[in-house]
Amino acid sequence: xxxxxxxVTRPLFPAxxxxxDKHFEVEYWTQADRIPRxxxxxxxxxxxxxxxxxxxxxxxxxLAAAPKLRVVATVSVGYDNIDVPACTRRKVVATHTPxxxxxxTADFAWTLLMAIARRLVEGxxxxxxxxxxxxxxxxxxxxxxxxxxxxxxxxxxxxxxVARRAQGFQMRILYNDQARAALEAEKELHAEFADRDRLLRxxxxxxxxxxxxxxxxxxxxxxxxxxxxxxxxxINTSRGPVVDEAALxxxxxxxxxxxxxxxxxxxxxxxxPALVARKDVILAPHIASATVETRTKMAVMAATNAAALFExxxxxxxxxxxxxxx
Ligand SMILES: NC(=O)c1ccc[n+]([C@@H]2O[C@H](COP(=O)([O-])OP(=O)(O)OC[C@H]3O[C@@H](n4cnc5c(N)ncnc54)[C@H](O)[C@@H]3O)[C@@H](O)[C@H]2O)c1
Numbered sequence: 001x002x003x004x005x006x007x008v009t010r011p012l013f014p015a016x017x018x019x020x021d022k023h024f025e026v027e028y029w030t031q032a033d034r035i036p037r038x039x040x041x042x043x044x045x046x047x048x049x050x051x052x053x054x055x056x057x058x059x060x061x062x063l064a065a066a067p068k069l070r071v072v073a074t075v076s077v078g079y080d081n082i083d084v085p086a087c088t089r090r091k092v093v094a095t096h097t098p099x100x101x102x103x104x105t106a107d108f109a110w111t112l113l114m115a116i117a118r119r120l121v122e123g124x125x126x127x128x129x130x131x132x133x134x135x136x137x138x139x140x141x142x143x144x145x146x147x148x149x150x151x152x153x154x155x156x157x158x159x160x161x162v163a164r165r166a167q168g169f170q171m172r173i174l175y176n177d178q179a180r181a182a183l184e185a186e187k188e189l190h191a192e193f194a195d196r197d198r199l200l201r202x203x204x205x206x207x208x209x210x211x212x213x214x215x216x217x218x219x220x221x222x223x224x225x226x227x228x229x230x231x232x233x234x235i236n237t238s239r240g241p242v243v244d245e246a247a248l249x250x251x252x253x254x255x256x257x258x259x260x261x262x263x264x265x266x267x268x269x270x271x272x273p274a275l276v277a278r279k280d281v282i283l284a285p286h287i288a289s290a291t292v293e294t295r296t297k298m299a300v301m302a303a304t305n306a307a308a309l310f311e312x313x314x315x316x317x318x319x320x321x322x323x324x325x326x
Pocket of ligand 1: 210287
């Protein structure tokens with residue numbers, strides 16, 4: 001019997017390839033550049049499955065171009081690249097990779113938090129320039145982290161991982177979410193629920209962990225910067241469009257906040273030009289989950305999700321399993 005066909009938009013890692021090669025006739029996109037849209041639409045046309053990255057959009061147009069498609073498996077926990085309702089309408093299962101990247105991403109939010117507060121990137125550039133004159137009392141003074149107030153917006157898997165790490169820094173933790181966490185979780189993480197305005201007003205560090213949804217687009221914009229402390233820092237490892245980059249650049253310019261550390265951008269791979277020149281901004285290239293271990297786990301999870309359907313199983317991380325009656 002012939003195997004189902006899958007298009008995979010990156011060669012992934014050997015452990016994930018082993019799963020795909022066993023279950024599918026596989027076509028990998030192996031070129032260094034991301035797969036061009038036209039090429040994606042052409043290659044997916046006769047496929048039963050698509051394993052893609054967050055850089056590929058699985059929308060109406062793609063689904064219409066792939067009449068045999070039964071599953072779209074993104075190698076990411078965020079799935080704003082997939083039109084899930086459109087998938088459901090066309091009886092296509094959409095899957096993502098929750099859980100395996102929580103700790104790694106929380107680590108990186110903390111990496112950014114520490115680096116912006118203590119001006120590590122500025123210091124590194126100074127050392128490399130050869131211009132450092134030696135120790136002095138008032139050089140590169142940053143803001144303390146320990147004992148400060150951490151505001152977490154989006155208290156899900158990753159947001160809670162960030163809270164767990166804050167315990168060792170004796171921080172006060174405020175969180176905001178659509179839904180209040182269980183009392184046990186609040187107690188365990190020493191986290192207090194606050195509405196968004198209060199969180200913005202009282203936090204020394206505001207860190208974002210919401211998914212990108214219509215309601216979270218530009219969640220942090222001009223009015224949020226008006227509320228934040230002038231000494232506060234913004235950390236974004238969620239999705240770029242959650243922050244209004246033009247408003248952020250303006251807020252920094254007007255010293256409404258002290259700094260920002262970003263892993264994600266409104267129009268990736270572009271960055272707002274006004275942010276690039278600033279020393280009070282750290283720019284990371286969307287690497288919060290980028291460790292060998294975690295990216296391998298994500299790829300294996302996506303491959304497993306895609307393969308499950310063709311083994312007659314419910315894909316473990318299906319986003320629309322109930323809607324499809326799986
Ligand atoms: N930078 C990266 O490489 C990277 C890595 C992993 C995840 N992410 C992003 O982080 C996001 C969060 O991941 P997660 O696994 O913690 O997801 P999650 O679903 O466990 O948590 C998200 C939380 O946000 C809350 N939320 C949703 N809308 C909200 C709103 N309007 N206001 C306040 N809270 C709201 C949800 O209730 C939920 O508790 C992902 O959707 C993804 O986009 C980025």
